[in-house]
Amino acid sequence: MTTNLTIAQIFNDIAELLELKEENPFKIRAYRNGAQTLENLTEDVHEVARREELTKLPGIGKDLSEKIKEFLTAHKIKYYDQLKKEIPQVLIDMKSIPGIGPKKALLLHKKLKIKNLGELEKKCSEHKLQTLPGIRAKTEENILKGLEFLKKSEGRFSLENGVPLADEIIRALKKLKEVKRISVAGSVRRRKDTIHDVDILVTAQNSAKVMETFVGLPVVSDVIAEGDTKSSIRTINGLQADLRVVDPAAYGACLLYFTGSKAHNIRIRDIAKKKGYKLNEYGLFSEKNDKLIASKSEEEIYKILGMECVPPELREDHGEVEVALKHALPHLVTEKQIRGDFHSHTNESDGENTLEEMAESARKHGLEYLVVTDHSKSLTVANGLTEKRLMARVEAIRKLNKKLKGLTLLTGSEVDILADGVLDYSDDVLKELDFVVASIHSGFKQPREKMTQRILKAMDNKYVNLIGHPTGRLIGIRDAYDVDVDKMIRHAKATNTALEINAHPKRLDLNEVYIRQSVDAGVTLAIATDSHAVNQFDNLTYGVSEARRGWCESKNILNTLTLAELRKKIRK
Numbered sequence: 001m002t003t004n005l006t007i008a009q010i011f012n013d014i015a016e017l018l019e020l021k022e023e024n025p026f027k028i029r030a031y032r033n034g035a036q037t038l039e040n041l042t043e044d045v046h047e048v049a050r051r052e053e054l055t056k057l058p059g060i061g062k063d064l065s066e067k068i069k070e071f072l073t074a075h076k077i078k079y080y081d082q083l084k085k086e087i088p089q090v091l092i093d094m095k096s097i098p099g100i101g102p103k104k105a106l107l108l109h110k111k112l113k114i115k116n117l118g119e120l121e122k123k124c125s126e127h128k129l130q131t132l133p134g135i136r137a138k139t140e141e142n143i144l145k146g147l148e149f150l151k152k153s154e155g156r157f158s159l160e161n162g163v164p165l166a167d168e169i170i171r172a173l174k175k176l177k178e179v180k181r182i183s184v185a186g187s188v189r190r191r192k193d194t195i196h197d198v199d200i201l202v203t204a205q206n207s208a209k210v211m212e213t214f215v216g217l218p219v220v221s222d223v224i225a226e227g228d229t230k231s232s233i234r235t236i237n238g239l240q241a242d243l244r245v246v247d248p249a250a251y252g253a254c255l256l257y258f259t260g261s262k263a264h265n266i267r268i269r270d271i272a273k274k275k276g277y278k279l280n281e282y283g284l285f286s287e288k289n290d291k292l293i294a295s296k297s298e299e300e301i302y303k304i305l306g307m308e309c310v311p312p313e314l315r316e317d318h319g320e321v322e323v324a325l326k327h328a329l330p331h332l333v334t335e336k337q338i339r340g341d342f343h344s345h346t347n348e349s350d351g352e353n354t355l356e357e358m359a360e361s362a363r364k365h366g367l368e369y370l371v372v373t374d375h376s377k378s379l380t381v382a383n384g385l386t387e388k389r390l391m392a393r394v395e396a397i398r399k400l401n402k403k404l405k406g407l408t409l410l411t412g413s414e415v416d417i418l419a420d421g422v423l424d425y426s427d428d429v430l431k432e433l434d435f436v437v438a439s440i441h442s443g444f445k446q447p448r449e450k451m452t453q454r455i456l457k458a459m460d461n462k463y464v465n466l467i468g469h470p471t472g473r474l475i476g477i478r479d480a481y482d483v484d485v486d487k488m489i490r491h492a493k494a495t496n497t498a499l500e501i502n503a504h505p506k507r508l509d510l511n512e513v514y515i516r517q518s519v520d521a522g523v524t525l526a527i528a529t530d531s532h533a534v535n536q537f538d539n540l541t542y543g544v545s546e547a548r549r550g551w552c553e554s555k556n557i558l559n560t561l562t563l564a565e566l567r568k569k570i571r572k
Contacts, residue, residue, distance in 0.1 A: 002164045002219055004038045004045050006236045007071055010080050011035035011064070017083040019102035020091050033059035040352050040533040046072060075218065075236060093117050097146040098478045099139075107132060121147050142445075149479055156194040157239050158475050159542060160505035163188060165219065165239060166198050172217055173243075178206040181251055185258040189312045191545035193475055193508045197240040199258055207245040214243045250282045252297035257281035263317035264310070271305050271321070313548040318516075332548040333527075333557050335541060340369035340559045340566070342466055343414065343437055343500065343528035348393055349374035350382035352533035355396060355409075361534035363407040369563045371412040371435045372397055376424035378416045379441050385413070387429050394432060408563055410434035414468055419443045421457030423464070430463035435570065437500070437528075439468030440481070448482040455488055459497040465570060466526055466558075467492070469502040469509040477506065485514050489521050498524040498558050501550075503543025504536070515550025526558040 015031040018024075037059045038045060048054055049072055054065035067077050084092070094105040094117070111132055114120050123129055124140045124147075166184040173179050179202055183189070186199035204210045211231045215223045224232040224240065232242045246254040257265060257280065272279040278287050283295030284304060294300040302309040307324040311332055314320040323329050345351035346358050353361070355372065362370040374393065375384040385393060394411045401409050412435040416424040423430070423438060430436055438458040446454065458464055470488060471480035492499050499518055502509045507530070510518065518525055527543040529536055547557060554560040561569060 002168045002235075003072070004041050005161075005164065006219070007045065007068055008035040008038035009237055010071070010077060011038070011067075014077075014080055014083060016095055016102070017080075017087050017092070020087050020095065020106065021083075022102075022106070030059070030061070030064065034064045036352070040535055042535045072218075075221070088115075090114060090116055090120075094120065097143060097150055099142045099146050117147060117150075145479075155196060156476065157196070157237075158505050159188070159191065159193055159195060159508075159545075161237060161239050162195040162198050163541075165235060165241060166200065168219060169198070169200055169214070169217065169241060169243070173200075173202060173210060173213060176204070176210060176213060178204045178209050180204060180248065183255055185255060186260060189259050190261065190315055191313050191542075191549060193505075193511065193546065195239075197242060200241065200243045201246055201251070201254055201258060202243065203248040203251055204245050210245060211243070247282075250295045252299075252301060253279075253283040253295040254281050256298045256301060259312055259315065261316050264315040264321070267317050267321045268302075268305060268307075271307070271325075275305065277304075311548065313545060314551070316549075330551050330553045333544060333552045333554045333560065335544045337554045337560045338367075338527060338540060338544065338557070339562060340367050340371070341529050341531070341537065341540070342371045342412070342435060342526050342559060343373050343468060343502070344370055344531045345374055345382075345414070346372060348389070349379075349384060350532060355393075355400060357534055358531070359400065359404060359407055359409055361537055363404075365537040365540070367407060367537070369408045369410055369566070371410040371437075373412040373414040373435075373437050375441075376413055376415045378418065378424045382441075384416070384424075387425065390425070390429065391432070412436060414439050415464075416441055417454055417458045419446070419454070421454040423458060423461060427461070427463060430461070433463070435465050436463050437466045437468045438464045440472055444472055444478070444481045446481070448484060451481055452484040452487050455483060456491045459491050459495045464497060466498045466500055466528070468500050468528070469507050469530070470499050471509050471511075471514070473507065473509050473511070475506050475508065480509070485517070489514070489518050489523055492518070492523045493521050496524070498526045501525055501527045501543050501547050501552075503527055503529045503539045503541075503546070505539060505542045508542060508546045510546075510550070512546055512549035515547060515552060519551055519556050524558050525552060525556055528559070 011031045012035045015028045018028045037057050045068060049069060054060050054068055055062060071077050091105050091109055094100050108114050112123055124144050127140060129135045129140050130137060166188050170182050173182055182202040185201050187195040188198055202210060207228050211226060214231055215226050215233055219235045220233045221236045222234050224234055229245045232240060234240050269279045272284060276287050277293060278285050284293045284301050285291060286293060294304050299309045308327050308329045310320050310324050341362060344358055346355045347353060359370060375382040377384045377386050390413060397409045397411050411433045413433055414437045417438050417440050418424060471483060473480035499510060501515060527547055529539045531537050
C-alpha cells in the first residue's frame with residue numbers, strides 16, 4: 001500500500017514545514033496524527049475514499065480528507081507544494097540532520113544567516129555556533145557528526161520504501177495478458193536494509209503495452225526515460241524504479257545478473273571462466289565456440305558451475321561462493337517457521353490498538369503466541385506502566401487467554417535499562433512475568449565502555465530473556481550507539497540471553513554483520529516485530545530477511561520453537 005505511506009510521508013513533511021513556520025501546535029499535531037493513521041491503515045486508502053469513509057478514520061477530518069482526495073486524483077497536494085516554496089531550502093535540509101529540530105534550525109538560519117549545509121559545516125568547524133545561546137562545543141560536534149551521517153545516507157532509501165513499491169508495480173503489470181514472467185531484482189530482491197532504486201524484470205509479448213502501463217502508474221511523479229526494452233520512473237516519494245523487458249530465453253541469466261551484488265557476480269564469472277565458460281546477462285556460454293549452455297533459470301547456471309543455488313539474500317561475496325561450491329549453504333530460516341513474537345505494544349503504553357485487537361491480529365498473522373511488552377515506568381514519553389498498572393495488565397492478559405483460541409498471550413514488559421545498567425522494575429516485579437525484554441531508550445551518547453557495561457549488567461539479571469534493538473540504530477535517522485558488540489555477543493552467550501533482530505524496517509537491529517557474528521558464536525537470536533499497531537506484524541518479513549542475510553537457520557531463532565518448547569527453554 002505505497003499510496004498510504006506516500007500520503008503519510010507528505011503529512012509528516014507538512015507538519016515539519018509548519019513547525020519551521022512556527023504555526024499553531026494543534027494544526028501540526030493534526031497532520032502528524034493523520035500521518036500515523038495512514039501508516040497504520042490496513043487497507044488501501046483508495047478503497048476508503050471510494051466508500052466515502054475517509055472522515056471515519058481516526059484523526060482524518062474534512063481538511064485532511066480533502067487533501068487525500070486531491071492526491072488520489074492529481075498525485076500531488078497544492079498546499080504541500082506551496083509550503084515548500086515558502087520555506088527556505090536550507091531550513092528543510094537542516095531539519096534532516098540528526099539532532100537539529102525546528103527551533104535550532106530557525107536559530108541558526110536567523111542569527112548566522114546560514115544559506116546551505118556547506119556553510120553550516122564551515123561555521124561548525126570554526127566554532128561560530130558557540131556564539132549563540134544554548135549551543136556548546138558538544139552541540140557543534142554532534143552537528144558535524146550529523147552532517148557526516150547525512151552524507152553517508154544520501155540517495156539511500158529504507159527497504160520499506162522499495163518492497164511495497166516493487167509489489168505494487170508487479171501486481172499492476174501481472175494483470176496484463178502480455179506479461180509472462182516478472183520479478184524484482186537488485187538490492188530489493190537481496191533485501192538490503194537500504195536501497196538506491198527498484199529493479200523489475202519482465203518477459204512480455206508486447207513491450208509497448210507494458211511500458212505504457214508502467215509509466216502511467218499512479219505512483220509516478222515523472223518519467224525519466226521511456227523505451228522499448230527499458231523505462232525509468234521517479235515515484236512521488238523520490239525513489240527511482242527501472243523496468244526491463246528481457247528475452248524469455250535469457251530470463252534466468254538476466255535475473256542472476258541484475259540481482260547482483262556486483263561483487264558476487266564477479267566471483268561467479270571468475271568461476272565460470274576457470275571452467276571454460278563465460279557468463280553475462282544473456283547466458284552461460286562455452287568460451288571455445290560461444291555455444292549457449294544455460295540461460296533459462298538461475299538454478300541451472302549455478303548447477304553447471306558446480307554450485308548450490310545461492311539465495312538472493314546471501315549474494316554479497318561474504319563467503320557464500322566458497323560454501324556453495326562445497327554444497328554446504330545453510331538452510332535459511334523462513335517466515336513459515338516463525339511461531340511467535342516477543343515484542344509488542346498496546347494502547348496501554350504507546351501502541352495504537354487494544355490488547356484484544358493486537359491478539360486478534362497476531363492470530364490472523366499465523367502466530368501461536370505473542371508476548372505483550374508495554375513500556376516500563378521510566379519511559380514517561382511512551383506512557384510507561386507503573387508496577388500497579390503492569391500487574392493489572394498481567395491480570396487482563398490471563399483473563400483474555402481463557403477466551404482466546406489459536407493464540408496464547410504471554411505476560412511481559414520492555415523494561416528500560418537505566419543509565420547505570422539497573423532495570424526499571426525490581427526483580428520482585430520481573431519474576432511475575434513470562435518474558436522480559438530489556439532495552440535502552442535514553443542516554444545514547446554515553447562513552448563506549450559505560451554503554452557496554454550498561455548492557456552487560458542488564459544481561460546478568462536472570463529474569464532478562466532478550467535484549468531489544470541491541471545497537472539502537474535508526475536507519476537514515478541515527479547511527480548505532482557506541483557499544484562493544486563483540487563483548488555484548490560473548491556475554492549473551494555466557495548468560496544465555498537472546499539478542500533481538502528487531503524487524504521494524506527503520507531498525508533491523510541487529511544488522512546482518514552482527515547477526516552472522518552471533519550465529520558463529522552460538523548466541524540465540526529472536527526475530528521480533530516491535531509492533532505498535534495491528535498492521536505492523538507485517539514487518540516480520542523484514543526481520544526474517546535480515547536474519548537470512550545473517551545466515552540464520554531455524555535452530556538459531558528462539559521463536560521457531562513451539563510454545564511448549566519455549567516455556568521449557570525459558571525455565572531452563
